[in-house]
Amino acid sequence: MHAKSKGTNAERELIHLFWSHEWAAIRTAGSGSNHYPSPDIIAGNAIRKVALECKVTKEIKQYLTKKEVDELQEYARRFGAESWIAVKFDRVNWFFVPASELECAGESFVLRLEDAKLKGLQFDELIGNNA
Amino acid sequence: MHAKSKGTNAERELIHLFWSHEWAAIRTAGSGSNHYPSPDIIAGNAIRKVALECKVTKEIKQYLTKKEVDELQEYARRFGAESWIAVKFDRVNWFFVPASELECAGESFVLRLEDAKLKGLQFDELIGNNA
Numbered sequence: 001m002h003a004k005s006k007g008t009n010a011e012r013e014l015i016h017l018f019w020s021h022e023w024a025a026i027r028t029a030g031s032g033s034n035h036y037p038s039p040d041i042i043a044g045n046a047i048r049k050v051a052l053e054c055k056v057t058k059e060i061k062q063y064l065t066k067k068e069v070d071e072l073q074e075y076a077r078r079f080g081a082e083s084w085i086a087v088k089f090d091r092v093n094w095f096f097v098p099a100s101e102l103e104c105a106g107e108s109f110v111l112r113l114e115d116a117k118l119k120g121l122q123f124d125e126l127i128g129n130n131a
Numbered sequence: 132m133h134a135k136s137k138g139t140n141a142e143r144e145l146i147h148l149f150w151s152h153e154w155a156a157i158r159t160a161g162s163g164s165n166h167y168p169s170p171d172i173i174a175g176n177a178i179r180k181v182a183l184e185c186k187v188t189k190e191i192k193q194y195l196t197k198k199e200v201d202e203l204q205e206y207a208r209r210f211g212a213e214s215w216i217a218v219k220f221d222r223v224n225w226f227f228v229p230a231s232e233l234e235c236a237g238e239s240f241v242l243r244l245e246d247a248k249l250k251g252l253q254f255d256e257l258i259g260n261n262a
Contacts, residue, residue, distance in 0.1 A: 019167050024209035026169050027160040036150050038157050042173060046211035049180070078155035080177035 010056045010088055011040055018043045021127055037071035042081065049081035050126070053099070058090040060113040064102065069109050072099055084126070089113050095120030141187045141219055142171055149174045152258055168202035173212065180212035181257070184230070189221040191244040195233065200240050204230055215257070220244050226251030 011027050018025035025043035039051035053072045055062045064085065076083035076099075083099040095116035102109040142158050149156035156174035170182035184203045186193045195216065207214035207230075214230040226247035233240040 015167065022209070024206055025167070026173065026206075029158040029160050036146060036156070042157065044180075044210045046209075049175075049211075075155055075157075078153070078177075079175045080180075 007054065007056055011054050014041060014043075014052070014054065014086060014094070017123055018127075021123075021129065023127060037075035037078075039072050039075055039083075041086070042079075044081070048128075049079065050084055051076045051079065051081040052084050052086045052096075055085065055087045055111075057087065060089065062087050062089075062111045063105070064109045064111065066107055066109065069099055069102060085111060087111055087116055087120075089116070094123055096123070096126040097121075138185065138187055142185050145172055145174075145183070145185065145217060145225070148254055149258075152254075152260065154258060168206035168209075170203050170206055170214075172217070173210075175212070179259075180210065181215055182207045182210065182212040183215050183217045183227075186216065186218045186242075188218065191220065193218050193220075193242045194236070195240045195242065197238055197240065200230055200233060216242060218242055218247055218251075220247070225254055227254070227257040228252075 015025045015027060023043050023045045025041055027041055028038045040054040041052040043050050043052065051072060053064065053068055055064070072083045085097045085099055085102065086094055087097065088094050092113065097111060097116055097120045101119050102111055103115065146156045146158060154174050154176045156172055158172055159169045171185040172183040174181050174183065182203060184195065184199055186195070203214045206212075216228045216230055216233065217225055218228065219225050223244065228242060228247055228251045232250050233242055234246065
C-alpha cells in the first residue's frame with residue numbers, strides 16, 4: 001500500500017474512533033490551491049476542540065517539518081483548539097503528544113517512540129475517558 | 132466550468148474570506164469511504180465555531196436535501212458549532228442563513244433568494260463585524 005493511502009486509512013481509523021466515542025471529527029481537504037494552515041483532522045465536542053497532525057511510521061522515530069508544526073499551532077491558535085501530534089508506530093497503538101512537547105532537531109522536529117510512550121496520551125486519555 | 136469545480140472555487144473563496152478576517156477555516160475532505168456527517172467548511176475563532184453547507188446557484192432558489200440539513204445539524208450539535216447554509220446566487224453576494232430557518236419543501240428544504248435577502252446575513256454580519 002502506498003504511503004499516502006496508508007496515511008489516509010490511519011486518519012479514517014481515527015475519525016471512526018472519535019465518532020464512536022461521541023465526538024465529532026472530520027478530515028480536512030488536501031491543501032490544494034490555497035495555502036492556509038490546515039491540520040489533518042479536527043475533532044471536538046461541546047467542550048473541547050483538538051487539531052491533529054497525523055503520522056504513521058515503521059521506524060522508531062517520526063520527523064515533522066518545522067512548517068508542519070508551525071502551521072498546526074497557528075491554525076490551533078486562531079481557531080481556538082488544542083494542537084496535538086497523533087502518531088502510530090508500527091504494531092503499537094496511537095499516541096497523542098502535544099505539539100509543544102516535540103523535540104527540536106535542527107530544522108525539524110523529532111518524536112521518538114520512547115518519548116511518545118513517556119509523554120504521549122492514549123486515545124481514551126486524550127478524550128478524557130480515563131477517569 | 133463543471134458544477135463541482137464551481138462549488139470548490141466558491142468554497143475556496145469563503146476560506147479566503149475567513150482567513151482575511153482573522154478567522155481560521157478549512158474545507159473538509161470528500162465523504163470518501165466513511166459516512167459520518169461532514170459540513171463543507173468549518174470556520175472559527177477563539178470564541179465562535181461555525182459549520183457551513185455551501186451552495187452556488189444560477190436559479191432564484193436553492194434546494195437542500197433533508198439528509199444534508201440533518202447531517203449538518205447533527206455535526207454541529209456534536210462538535211459544538213453553529214449550523215449555517217452559505218448560498219451564493221448568481222451575481223449576488225453570499226448569504227448566510229441559519230439551518231433552522233430553512234423552509235421545508237416536502238422531502239427537502241428550499242432557500243429562496245428573496246428569503247435569503249430577508250433572513251440571511253452578509254459575511255461581515257456573520258462574523259460579527261457589523262458593529
